[in-house]
Amino acid sequence: MAAFRRGCARWQQVRFLGARGASAAVTPSSAAGTHHYDLVVIGGGSGGLACSREAAQLGQKVAVLDHVQPSARGTAWGLGGTCVNVGCIPKKLMHQAALLGVAMDDAGKFGWSIPGPVSHDWSTLAQAVQNYVKSLNWGHRVQLQDRKVKYFNTRGSLLDRHTVRGLDAKGTEVTAKTRNIVIATGGRPRYPTHVPGAREFGITSDDLFWLKESPGKTCVTCAEDVGLECAGLLAGIGLDASVMVRSVALRGFDQQMAQLVTGHMEARGTRFHWGCVPTSVEKLPSGLLQVKWTEVRSDLERVEREDTFSSVLWAIGRVPETTGLNLPQVGVQLHPDTGKIVVATDERTTVSNVYAIGDVAEGRPELTPTAVKAGKLLARRLAGQSNQLMDYHSVPTTVFTPLEYGCVGLSEESAESRYGKDNIEVYHAFYKPLEFTIAERDASHCYVKVVCDRAGVQRVLGLHFTGPSAGEVIQGFAVSVRCGLTYAQLRDTVGIHPTCAEELTKIHITKRSGLDATVTGC
Known part of the structure; x- marks a missing residue:
């Protein structure tokens, strides 16, 4: 209880400091006071927050401008961007709710007695998820405060290459002068324009x-x-x-x-x-x-x-949040087809001191971890602490469908296109998770595939897995793929028994052979 009171007191302090900071930062005039920063980040999602916190920790004077435009339905949320509020976090929690439903279906065969019919209450789940998301919103506010990052709940735009304008919901304006600008505004879901209603x-x-x-x-x-x-x-x-x-x-x-x-x-x-x-x-x-x-x-x-x-x-699909940023007027080039910001390998736009990271940048994976990593590396470069660039190759990901699908590297189609069908070897296997056996669940869609360069040491080009906890499985193998994993190394690795992940270390049948790839026995 004491910890709860301290948390509440801290939240009130953050709210007070935020309000006091906002009033001190602006004047009654339409053009507020001018501030001087090393870095201004427009966008308070995962990438923008990671970049701003890292820069502040390295001694930079940093400000973050973030504003959530309500959806067409009127839904709005707090600091943290898509992943925290309407993406990865609530999605994974609700996915877990669905998995628990499957587990209850299996429970009887494992000896559990669940009396009466089982039903699900949406409002209970939604409230729990929303409460957790709100706690993350609060946590991000506290982290910015702790790192002495100035937070403006305003919609940002560029007046010129060194000046950012913020406008809040009440029409109050603040202007910030800065050495560098990072745009991390992400994207929003697309509506079809040709469908009435x-x-x-x-x-x-x-x-x-x-x-x-x-x-x-x-x-x-x-x-x-x-x-x-x-x-x-x-x-x-x-x-x-x-x-x-x-x-x-x-x-x-x-x-x-x-x-x-x-x-x-x-x-x-x-x-x-x-x-x-x-x-x-x-x-x-x-x-x-x-x-x-x-x-x-x-x-x-x-x-x-x-x-x-x-x-x-x-x-x-999604559209980049670039409207209203005034980017073309200051020389920042947008891709003519996607509307995303054109960036170089160092995240730099066509204006030398303006950068873009995350979903708003052209050619970047629309994944939270890549935005976070890119933001941190960019902050270190801007602070003169590193020259390391973000490596966007072999980025792992998982689709959290009822049967999860995780992958890293090239798809079979991409490998064929790049190397030629005769120059790749595809190892594969259909397996049955042990937890599916007593429950008598259908395992016909549980499958592993390893795509290799056929020449030389057979370097692994892509690794694919459908099955329970696919994200947990692929995360570990992603390290090996980035280190140049070969098929021989994969085959010589001792698996952990009995797990689904070990099937990747046992894989030995090629598609080319035409043999049955169904795993039998242990």
């Missing part, structure tokens, strides 16, 4: 995790990682979830693995509408949403479909 009646991942009431029967449009993760967790807690796919799932990922992921989801109850394009969303008097779409069966055959849903979730 899409923005008016639909939601995105910016809204899902902050809903007070259950989304109910949900139509998820598009089958990229965010869409599949959302559909999977909704189905996992017992909701009716459908996924509408225009062409392929998990574009950019290994397509054999993508088919295993969607195959498992279909087997667990998620509906997939393949080759379908939404055409309209209309709200009925009942409050339900009527969705119409076109099913493209062939070049000559198209069928019009419709169904009613409680929610429609758009997951058709």
Whole structure:
């Protein structure tokens, strides 16, 4: 209780200091006082916060400007960016809720007696997730305060290459002079512009995790990682979830693995509408949403479909948050197709003292850890403490679908394209996790694949895994891949028995051989 009181007192202090700092930083005039910083970061997400804290720790005078524009539905949140508020953190917690549902299904066969029907309460989960996210918002405020980073809850833009303007919700303006500027504003979900009713009646991942009431029967449009993760967790807690796919799932990922992921989801109850394009969303008097779409069966055959849903979730990609930053006017080049900021290998834009990191930068993985690492390395370079650049090769990632998919390195398709099909060797295996045996769960989608350069020492080019705790498995192997792992080294590594990860050390059958890749026995 004493610790709780101290935490509350500290929070009140942070709130007071933040308010006092804001009032001291501005004047009643529309152009507030001018401040001098070594670094101003626009964007308070994972990358921007990591960069600002690192720079401050190295003795730089740093300010952060962060402002959350509410979603089309009106959802807003606190400091921390997409990952903390509407991305990785709430998604993984809700994914865990879905996994617990599966575990309860298995429990009886392991001897547990669970009396009565089991049901899930959305509001309890949502409140718990939102409370945790709010604690992270508070934690980020405290960390900035501890590092003496000046925080402005304002929307930032560039007046010139050394001047940043901040404007808060009340129209109060603050101007900061700075040596260097880092843009880390990230991106926001995209709405389709050709579908009537899409923005008016639909939601995105910016809204899902902050809903007070259950989304109910949900139509998820598009089958990229965010869409599949959302559909999977909704189905996992017992909701009716459908996924509408225009062409392929998990574009950019290994397509054999993508088919295993969607195959498992279909087997667990998620509906997939393949080759379908939404055409309209209309709200009925009942409050339900009527969705119409076109099913493209062939070049000559198209069928019009419709169904009613409680929610429609758009997951058709993200757009960079560059509007209003005044970037072209100060010489910062944007990519003509994506709208992202064009950067060099050192994160520098076309203006020498302006940098961009994270999702807003062209050609960078849209992943939190890469933004964090890039931000820290950039801060060290700007402080004159290092020359190390961010290495974006062989970055591991995981899709938190009901059957998780983790990977690092090249997909099989990318390896074929780069090296030629005859110059790569693909080792693979279908395995059954031990925890699936007594529960009699379907393991037909549990699979490992190692893509190697066929010549010489057979360097591992890509490693792919579908199964329980895929992220935990791939994280360790990612270190080896970055160190130049070869197939011989992988084969000679002793596995930990009985684990799913050990299947990667036992893998020995090639696709080229045509032999059955099903693992039998221990």
